[in-house]
Amino acid sequence: MDTAALFLSRIQFAFTISFHIIFPAFSIGLAAWLTVLEALHLRTGRSAYRVLFDFWLKIFGVAFGMGVVSGIVMAFQIGMNWSVLSKLSGPIQGPLLSYETFTAFMLEATFFGVLIFGRSRVAPWFYLFSTAMVALGTTFSAFWIMVNNSWMQAPVGYVVEKGLFVPNDWTAINFSPVVWVRFPHMLLAAYLTGAFCVAATGAWYLLRGRFIDEAKIMLRMGLCLAAVLIPIQLFIGHLAGDYVHDHQPTKFAAIEGRWHDEQPASEVLIAIPDEASESNKYAVSIPVLGSLIGSMSFNSKEVGLTSFPRQDRPPVLIPFFTFRIMVGCGLVMLALAFIGSYLSLTRRIGRYRLFLWATFLSFPLPFIATWTGWFTAEVGRQPWAVYGLLRTADAMTPFLTAQAAAISLVIFAIVYTFIFSFGIFYIYRLMRTGLVRPTVTPAFAAVPNRPLSLAGEDAPVLAEAGE
């Protein structure tokens, strides 16, 4: 096995999956937001909701497309770079990811077509239903991905036969308590991502004095939703910490920056962990709080990294800092959401430019929180690919050369940077163009069976043969 190839493969997986997660995180939240808008429009008949729907549908389309193309790579990459993993855990991970593809195809692709081409072809209730089905499809996708990843974090429901991990209890795999903590955690992260992107867009329009009514709706709905969801998210995040504490003591110790067993344990707020000396530099810590967080007790013993052999420990620096960045982003978003909701409920939302600027500039926060959360989970799982069962180094394709891994990494980096730049540019342009308030009903809306390309200004128009 080639250690350079292993390093490059890990970088490549981290790069491609980090790139990919942006789009699902964004589109799961947006799909739910679109459903809410469509429902509100049907109920109230207010045109602002419809204008917002049409605007966000275009952005959803670009994000969804980028998510699909970057997701295709995922279906291949596990076999390409991690063929041992894909063979040994294939009997479990293969079916889970195939369910992901199948449900995604059935719900997302099918009903997404209706969203784009079908407004004038189907009844309003069916259009709402289709929007909800797209949202449900993205949710299911997330569910299967979380089942799959949770199995790698805390394997259950399997026996080992001829070296393969053979499933013997699918209920245990799908309904593992770990799944049912981490799936809501990811789902809420996606909803918060959507909420903050919507609110930031609203703030941006208010700052520029455009689309005032709709901008206020965006700010209010985004921030009020976040104000409700973030406290729930913090609680579920705490539960997610509990599973790590119980199932992955090495990851927990790395996140906590705890090198030695302690009783009662203190909580390191901030420090610079030093792996060479197995200690923290410049540590600021609070006594006893570590036991309280880990075991809900004032006197529990908490395990430190030095209790584990070196080859079983994860890197400390990355999970330690990414975890704190994630929590930090969460707290900043919480503050913004609370202030914004208060301002909004007292009808002063547009008055403070500083607050609008803060909200506008906050749009990267949910993405950073999602990334750093995943970095904590994945780097903290090291040195294991399947926790306690299969080491990452043993999971790699044994004959993969550093040369091949370097070529693929460079190619993916170039291609992804290229399409990402254009994707962002086109999303930016859609946002700059802004909302389109229809003055008259466009002619094509009255004619059925004339699908128009989603955001295409002059895309080809198709006509039925019999028309």
Add this chain to the structure above:
Amino acid sequence: MVTYWVSLLAISILLYVLLDGFDLGIGILFGLTRDEARRHAMWGAVAPIWDGNETWLVVTAVILWGAFPAVYAILMSAFYLPLVIMLSALILRGVAFEFRYKAERMRWIWDFSFFGGSLVATFVQGMTVGALVEGLPITNDQYSGGDFGWFSPFAVLCGVGLCFGYTLLGACWLVRKCDGDVKAAAYRQIPYLSIGLLVFLVVVFAFALAENLQIMHRWVERPYLFIFPAIAALAAIVLAVSVERHRDGVPFYMVALIFLSAFGTLAISFWPYMIPYVITVEEAAAPHSSLAFMFWGEGLFVYPLMLIYTVISYRVFKGKVRATPMH
């Protein structure tokens, strides 16, 4: 259960080849014209359906992983570099659909990535099939050919052959979906492409005989295999007649039939092996508990629904594309 999943896998591969085959082919044809009106019409003939077509590739990959993990592991890792290139090509081509009509000055980039992506993806697909037919270097259930072990003149030949094949399929789709200039041009291209494909098949056959490829022994053992070339020959005759008489609907189905018989030939020549002479279908299959879990949900319900959905989406977009004047 194994039979069920191998059938679903075969159907998925076949659907992928036929459906994405024609839209990749149109991508290649797209690069062969400079005429914006014709390009516009070609675009319209594939834009609403390409992503559905490409989904069958992902479906193939995940069925392979879930139901036949050993084969998935061997193939993905053996074709490492070709897959990287194919995936990049498909990505560039896929985003071109999203971006072309949003671009102003940069449109040429997306035109090029649509054409280049289609061409490269097609070539790589043909090459991997060629390498499989020739036989991959595998020892102890593990690929042992190095970074370029899949490369051979025969594989390259198959890559070129598939480019002709897909382009022919694409031209026949244009004949079916378009009118005017595009249709006339496609009718002019079909004979050349057919001859190209024919030459390729003859060369491949001669090559296989000369190299005494192991797979050719199957033809002696299983003489009923000759039914496939017979079907293909018949389809080729009908194709020629229908092109001559301008029966717009017919050529596509005839070329599809030729692809079907090529696919049948390969599948039956391989059987019972999944990777020839290395691993059989039974050996590659995942444990029963995995196959059963997949069967009771996606196998029994979702897969048939996907097939129905594919039929519906093609019915929705049936009929000719009318190129609208440019804005």
